[in-house]
Amino acid sequence: MTSQPLTIGVLGAGRVGTAVARQAVRAGHAVKIATGRPAEDIRLLTEVIVPGATAVDRQDLRGADLIIVAVPLHKYRSIDTAVLQGHVVIDTMNYWAPVDGLMEEFDGARSTSEVIEEFMGQVRLVKTLNHIGYGDLEVDSHAADDPNRRALAIASDHEDAKALVAGFVDSLGYDAVDAGPLAAGRSFENGTEIFNGRHTAVQMRALLAAECQRVFADA
Ligand SMILES: NC(=O)c1ccc[n+]([C@@H]2O[C@H](COP(=O)([O-])OP(=O)(O)OC[C@H]3O[C@@H](n4cnc5c(N)ncnc54)[C@H](OP(=O)(O)O)[C@@H]3O)[C@@H](O)[C@H]2O)c1
Numbered sequence: 015m016t017s018q019p020l021t022i023g024v025l026g027a028g029r030v031g032t033a034v035a036r037q038a039v040r041a042g043h044a045v046k047i048a049t050g051r052p053a054e055d056i057r058l059l060t061e062v063i064v065p066g067a068t069a070v071d072r073q074d075l076r077g078a079d080l081i082i083v084a085v086p087l088h089k090y091r092s093i094d095t096a097v098l099q100g101h102v103v104i105d106t107m108n109y110w111a112p113v114d115g116l117m118e119e120f121d122g123a124r125s126t127s128e129v130i131e132e133f134m135g136q137v138r139l140v141k142t143l144n145h146i147g148y149g150d151l152e153v154d155s156h157a158a159d160d161p162n163r164r165a166l167a168i169a170s171d172h173e174d175a176k177a178l179v180a181g182f183v184d185s186l187g188y189d190a191v192d193a194g195p196l197a198a199g200r201s202f203e204n205g206t207e208i209f210n211g212r213h214t215a216v217q218m219r220a221l222l223a224a225e226c227q228r229v230f231a232d233a
Contacts, residue, residue: 022035024047024075027056033148034106034143037152041186043182048069085107086107099136102138103137109204125203126199127139128199145166156188158184161214163189165191165214167190167202170195189218191218207221
């Protein structure tokens with residue numbers, strides 16, 4: 015455990031939500047998991063798929079140190095944003111038109127996470143965990159001193175939130191590399207080299223510099 019034990023809320027009990035929740039339990043965090051449905055509906059799933067985590071009603075995610083949103087992006091408007099107010103929120107969501115359908119708000123120059131933060135209201139949003147496959151998250155975790163340790167990019171307009179999330183990412187077994195403000199999240203979205211690959215922190219920093227130049231030149 016490389017950071018203090020946190021209380022982690024996970025909104026979404028699908029592929030990503032359960033994988034992140036399992037890895038967070040393994041790291042020693044207290045994990046609560048919820049969907050849009052009553053806790054009872056995911057209690058058995060949680061016991062079997064995420065042992066050690068607690069299934070809760072979404073309202074009971076309030077008060078968590080951070081809340082991870084792992085909901086399909088095309089459903090973002092159905093998220094109960096009241097639950098998230100005042101929290102540090104991790105946005106794992108990606109836009110992929112063949113799955114999400116065409117969504118005008120994500121076809122512009124902004125990062126999908128800028129649109130999401132605006133939608134959510136009073137949250138400190140951090141974009142990360144979106145560019146690692148749910149199946150890789152548990153098997154690609156490495157100790158902090160491992161030279162082969164994988165890096166994950168983090169972007170946010172809130173430095174305190176970014177620091178908290180960097181510690182959390184580290185506790186999951188990954189180097190957190192600061193990509194800059196939320197707008198820089200575009201450099202590790204779907205279709206970028208970072209999104210499609212596995213990188214160490216050194217490689218990630220070089221790619222972020224190049225990707226940022228490219229996406230901001232295109233904007
Ligand atoms: N697949 C990957 O490897 C990967 C990796 C990183 C990031 N991502 C991104 O992560 C996001 C989630 O993907 P996924 O594959 O985990 O999706 P998924 O398996 O379809 O699971 C989605 C979960 O979200 C819940 N949900 C739906 N609407 C909700 C709402 N309004 N409030 C609360 N919970 C809600 C669903 O609950 P119900 O069953 O009750 O609807 C379900 O538990 C996507 O945007 C994806 O692009 C995917």
